[in-house]
Amino acid sequence: MSSRFERLGSWSTRHHWRALVCWVVALAAITGASLALGNAYRDNYDLPGSESQQVADAVGRDASAAAIQIVVHDEAGLTSPQVRARVDALRTRVAALPHVQQVADPYTSPGAVSPDGETSFFTVTLDTAPMDADPADVRELVSTARAHQGHGLEVELAGDAVQDATAPGGSSEGIGMLAALLILIPLFGSILAAGLPLITAVFAVGSSVGLVALVSHLATVPTYAAPMMMLVGLGVGIDYALLVFSRYRSELLRGADRDAATARALDTAGRSVLFAGCTVIIALLGLLMLGLAALQGLALTIALTLLLTMVASITLLPALLTLFGRRLERAVQRRASRSGRTPGDRWRLLADRVQRRPLPVLIGGLAILLLLAAPVLHLRLGFADAGTNPPDSTTRKAYDLLADGFGPGASSPLIVLAESDQRGAQSAARVLRMTPGVADVRGPLPSGSAGWILIVTPTTAPASEHTTDLVHRLRDDVLPSVGDHAGGRYLVGGATPATIDFSDAVGQRLPWFIGAVVLLSALLLMAVFRSLVIAVKAALLNLLSIAAALGVMTFVFGDGHFGAQPGPIEAFLPVVVFAVVFGLSMDYEVFLVSRIHEEWQRTGDATAAVREGLAMTGGVITAAAAIMIVVFGAFLASPGRMLQEMGLGLAVAVLLDAVVIRCLVVPVVLRLLGERAWWLPRWIGRLLPPVRLEPEGEQEPSGRHTAYVS
Numbered sequence: 001m002s003s004r005f006e007r008l009g010s011w012s013t014r015h016h017w018r019a020l021v022c023w024v025v026a027l028a029a030i031t032g033a034s035l036a037l038g039n040a041y042r043d044n045y046d047l048p049g050s051e052s053q054q055v056a057d058a059v060g061r062d063a064s065a066a067a068i069q070i071v072v073h074d075e076a077g078l079t080s081p082q083v084r085a086r087v088d089a090l091r092t093r094v095a096a097l098p099h100v101q102q103v104a105d106p107y108t109s110p111g112a113v114s115p116d117g118e119t120s121f122f123t124v125t126l127d128t129a130p131m132d133a134d135p136a137d138v139r140e141l142v143s144t145a146r147a148h149q150g151h152g153l154e155v156e157l158a159g160d161a162v163q164d165a166t167a168p169g170g171s172s173e174g175i176g177m178l179a180a181l182l183i184l185i186p187l188f189g190s191i192l193a194a195g196l197p198l199i200t201a202v203f204a205v206g207s208s209v210g211l212v213a214l215v216s217h218l219a220t221v222p223t224y225a226a227p228m229m230m231l232v233g234l235g236v237g238i239d240y241a242l243l244v245f246s247r248y249r250s251e252l253l254r255g256a257d258r259d260a261a262t263a264r265a266l267d268t269a270g271r272s273v274l275f276a277g278c279t280v281i282i283a284l285l286g287l288l289m290l291g292l293a294a295l296q297g298l299a300l301t302i303a304l305t306l307l308l309t310m311v312a313s314i315t316l317l318p319a320l321l322t323l324f325g326r327r328l329e330r331a332v333q334r335r336a337s338r339s340g341r342t343p344g345d346r347w348r349l350l351a352d353r354v355q356r357r358p359l360p361v362l363i364g365g366l367a368i369l370l371l372l373a374a375p376v377l378h379l380r381l382g383f384a385d386a387g388t389n390p391p392d393s394t395t396r397k398a399y400d401l402l403a404d405g406f407g408p409g410a411s412s413p414l415i416v417l418a419e420s421d422q423r424g425a426q427s428a429a430r431v432l433r434m435t436p437g438v439a440d441v442r443g444p445l446p447s448g449s450a451g452w453i454l455i456v457t458p459t460t461a462p463a464s465e466h467t468t469d470l471v472h473r474l475r476d477d478v479l480p481s482v483g484d485h486a487g488g489r490y491l492v493g494g495a496t497p498a499t500i501d502f503s504d505a506v507g508q509r510l511p512w513f514i515g516a517v518v519l520l521s522a523l524l525l526m527a528v529f530r531s532l533v534i535a536v537k538a539a540l541l542n543l544l545s546i547a548a549a550l551g552v553m554t555f556v557f558g559d560g561h562f563g564a565q566p567g568p569i570e571a572f573l574p575v576v577v578f579a580v581v582f583g584l585s586m587d588y589e590v591f592l593v594s595r596i597h598e599e600w601q602r603t604g605d606a607t608a609a610v611r612e613g614l615a616m617t618g619g620v621i622t623a624a625a626a627i628m629i630v631v632f633g634a635f636l637a638s639p640g641r642m643l644q645e646m647g648l649g650l651a652v653a654v655l656l657d658a659v660v661i662r663c664l665v666v667p668v669v670l671r672l673l674g675e676r677a678w679w680l681p682r683w684i685g686r687l688l689p690p691v692r693l694e695p696e697g698e699q700e701p702s703g704r705h706t707a708y709v710s
Contacts, residue, residue, distance in 0.1 A: 012266075012318035013259050019319035023203050023312070030210035039213040041223040044293045050501040051475060055417045055493025059447050068124045068138070068159040070094070070145050071398040072106070073405065074152050077117045083153060087120075090148040090155065094124055097144060098137050101127045111442055111455075119405025126161065138165035142394060156398035158386060158411070163395045179630035180238055183623070193328055196320050197245055197627075201237030204312035208233055208305040215304070221297045227643055228298065229305040232580055235631040235650070236280070237309035239584075239624045240273045241317050243591075246620050248321060258325040262318050270314045272591055277310040279524070280583025283517045287575055290509045292502070295572050302580070347618035351611040351667060358668040365665040369656065372548035375555040381503040382568030384641055385412065385463045389565075407439045409458030409467065412496045416454040416479070418444060420488020425452035427486040428479065432456055435478055437470040451488075462496045463567050471497050503571040513575060518543065521586055527688045531678045534593060537669055541661050542585040546578050549653035553577075557645050570642050577646065581653040584628075588662050592617045596670060597678070606674040610667045618663055625658030 012019050047053050070090070074083050084107065095103045106112040106122040113120045124141070138161045149155040184194030209226055216225075247269035251261035284306070287299035321328065354361050386399035402410045416432070418425035425444035432441045432454065439459040444452035456474075460466040471492055479490035518539045525535040553569055560566025596613030600606060632654065635647025670677050 012315055013262050013322040016319035016322040019315055020323070023207075023316050023319075027203055027207050027210075030207050030214070034210035034213035037214065037217065039221075039226075040216040041213075041221050041225065042216075043222050043224075044220045044297070045498060045502045046293060047498075047501050047505055050498075050505070051491050052493040052498040052501045055415055055491050056498070058417055058419075058451075058491075059415065059453060059493075067126065068141065068157055068162055069121050069398065070124060071119065071121045071154075071156050071158060071401045073119045073154040073156075073401045075118055076152055078106075078113060078120050079117055086148060086153055090145060091122065093144055093148070094141060097141050099127050099134070100141070101125045111440075114405035116405070119401055121402065135165035138162060142166060146394070154397075154401065156394045156401060158395050158398035158402070163386070163389070163393075166394060179634060180627050183626050183630065184242070192324055193245070193249075196317065196324070196328075197238045197241035199320065200241040200312045200317045201234050201309065203316055204237045204309040205230055205233035205305065208301075208308050211308075212301045212304060215301070219297060219300065220293050221301055224640075224642055225298050225301040227638070227640070228576070228646060229301050231632065231635050231643065231647060231650070232302050233305040233309055235628040236277075236306060236580075236584070237312065238627050238631065240277065240309055240313040242624050242627060243273055243620065244269045244313050244317055245321070246623075252329055258322070258329060262321050262325075266314055266318060272587065273310055273313050275590060276583065276587030277306050279521065279586045280306050280580060282520065283579040283583045284576075286513055286517050286520075287579060289516065290506070290513055290575070292505060292509075292572075295506075295575065298572065298576065299579070302576070345615075347615040348611055350618070350663070351614040354664060354667055355607060355610065355671050358671050361664055362668045362672070365660050365668070366544075368660055369544045369548045372652075372656070373544065373551040375559065376547050376551040378558070379550060379554045379574070380465060380558060380568045381507055381571040381574070382463055382468070383499045383503075383570055384565075384567040385461065387461055387463060387565070388567040388641055390639075403461070407457060407459060408461040408464070409439060412462035413494065414456040414458065414471065414474075414492055414497060415494040416456055416474075417447070417491045417493060418452040418454060418488060419491070420451060420483075420486065422452060424482070424486040424488040425454065428482045428490055429454055431478060431482050432474075435470075435474070437466060437473070458496075462499075467496060468500050471500050499571075503568070506571045506575065510575060514543075514578060517579065517582055521582065523688070525586075525589070526680065526684065528590065529593065529597060529678070530680050530685060530688075532680050532684065533673060533677050537666075537677075538586070538589045538593075541665060542582055542589075542657075545585065545653055545657045545661055546581050548656050549577060549581065549649045550574055552652045553645055553649045556648060557641070564644075565641075567641075569645060573642070573645055573649065577649045577653065580650065581657070584654065585657050585661075588621055588625075588657060589666075591621060592662050592666060593670075596667075600675075600678070606677075607671060610671050614663065614667050621658050621662055625654050628654045 072078065072087055072090070076083065078084065078087065087106065091103045091105070094100060102123075102125040104112075104122040104124075106120040109122065112122060142157050142162060142165070145157055146155050181191075181194055181198060184197065185191055208229055212221060212225060212229060215221060244265050248261050248265035251264045252258070256264060281303045284299045284303045287295045290296075386395045387403075389396040389399070391397075399411055416428065418428050420428075422444065429441050429444060432438050437459055438456055440457040442455040442457075444454055447453045458464075458467045458470055460470070474492050479492065483490055521542075522535040522539045525538055526532060529535070550569075553573075556562055557564045558566065558569055592613060595616050596609050599612040600609035603609060629651045632647045632651035635643045636651075638644055638647065
């Protein structure tokens with residue numbers, strides 16, 4: 001009897017035009033609807049119950065969220081009549097631009113002129129939020145303001161809207177796809193064959209982008225979800241399609257006709273794709289347990305993208321294989337006839353060399369992973385400020401001017417809410433002025449029924465570790481002592497404390513998330529392979545490869561090497577990288593170990609099983625990994641720091657997992673353990689449900705009471 005996957009493959013081949021039309025119509029409809037309705041992306045870092053959230057709820061949302069700062073600087077001073085006239089002309093011209101609601105006066109706003117009189121700033125309030133502002137209007141505002149500089153006057157602009165509108169356009173997706181094509185062409189020997197995985201991924205990701213834009217009207221989807229889902233979707237989509245197409249090519253070379261090859265590819269590689277995709281989705285949905293709105297929306301969007309890539313790999317790709325089957329078959333047979341090598345010869349040679357000296361290889365592989373993972377010990381979570389932007393950007397120049405004129409902490413002051421009488425607020429201000437790490441205190445300012453507000457400027461930058469220490473010290477020691485003596489309650493809020501609260505929340509919940517995902521995956525592997533050792537080994541090595549990837553991210557972006565600006569790693573990136581990489585690692589684990597397990601069951605020779613298993617899977621694993629590495633690595637060319645960090649982390653993790661772990665460490669560990677690698681206590685075996693990934697109807701070889709997975 002045919003399996004569900006074979007029936008799906010049969011339907012896709014018999015109705016290939018219908019499948020293609022369905023995908024084209026779906027892509028066109030989703031894209032058209034998303035363009036018509038637009039998106040409702042918004043970043044939500046609310047943490048109900050946190051101190052920063054209490055301050056935000058009490059005093060209202062920060063007006064700067066819908067504002068642009070214009071920073072002016074003149075070494076001759078800003079108070080001379082000539083310079084003041086130029087600044088006033090600048091304000092008048094900006095006030096006449098579209099969507100400008102209000103322009104503040106720097107000469108009358110308290111604290112808007114630096115102590116040396118050379119630097120000032122004023123706020124331009126828009127009638128829309130930054131994420132809703134038209135980039136063209138913002139760029140016009142930037143060019144209008146900067147047109148007034150010259151003759152000693154510097155004019156730079158800061159704010160989220162400016163950063164989004166002036167960021168250079170990225171071509172990361174195009175670079176990644178071109179690099180993937182250059183790898184696939186020599187692998188398959190045909191531009192057509194190389195293009196099919198790319199076409200499949202483009203349809204899946206294109207549909208996902210439009211669908212997520214529509215979903216954003218119903219759920220909270222962060223602004224960075226679209227580029228991140230494109231990054232993951234392209235890499236994983238090409239990878240999944242490659243696995244199916246590789247098996248299709250293998251079946252053709254074995255003599256199967258095109259329809260049978262398609263059905264068999266879905267019945268084998270299609271199962272692996274489904275298993276790997278579901279594992280990644282489960283890991284991503286594990287982010288929901290963190291209880292953070294920003295991560296929940298991101299997890300749902302990436303999970304939706306992966307779901308569509310799986311569907312495309314087992315429906316659209318078979319249709320394309322049928323449509324171009326005759327030409328593909330000729331190309332495959334022609335390439336095979338030109339090659340005189342037996343498949344896997346190079347990998348058998350590598351396996352033999354690895355197994356001759358298993359301990360040095362094992363020690364060397366683990367040493368590489370541990371060395372790369374070392375920087376993760378000082379990983380610091382947070383959100384990078386404008387100080388990490390490119391030095392030639394106007395937002396970075398504005399940040400530097402403010403830091404030089406007012407101090408490093410001026411760009412994001414702390415807001416202290418004094419729920420007390422005026423005397424208590426004044427007492428808090430006096431204590432704060434004497435606190436190390438505080439550069440300036442303005443206020444107390446009345447805040448209606450909420451109490452009094454103090455604007456506290458730290459001596460260090462918003463993303464600095466010293467600023468984080470200051471916020472904790474104010475909350476834990478300084479302000480509670482004021483409350484003990486003067487009465488009342490004193491809360492620290494603002495953009496920087498909100499970032500600190502979010503990072504702390506992620507750090508506190510991350511171990512629970514990691515533990516849940518690792519436990520679930522270990523149970524799944526035990527059910528598949530009926531082996532405790534395999535499950536524990538996979539969990540430990542996966543954790544080690546992810547730690548090494550995070551260590552490289554910390555070394556480059558956290559410590560500021562290879563030209564990167566030093567700063568914290570975005571708080572949500574470690575959990576996203578962990579979820580995606582752990583699921584992908586499970587895919588490679590099952591793909592390699594199942595073939596080794598099959599050979600061991602067939603021959604009973606552990607050494608030969610490792611050699612043949614690596615020979616049959618090493619090429620596919622490295623090819624699939626190479627595709628993801630170039631796609632992920634291409635995002636290092638992205639203008640956004642967040643995408644650069646994630647692209648580097650994912651690329652390094654896949655590289656280490658495919659090369660160091662799957663091709664070196666795992667074969668050596670299985671070689672050293674021999675039959676003990678497949679040991680499972682009987683009581684655990686009775687509790688675990690049987691999970692079979694091999695096609696229905698295939699029987700296990702007799703004589704060994706272990707699961708068989710192909």
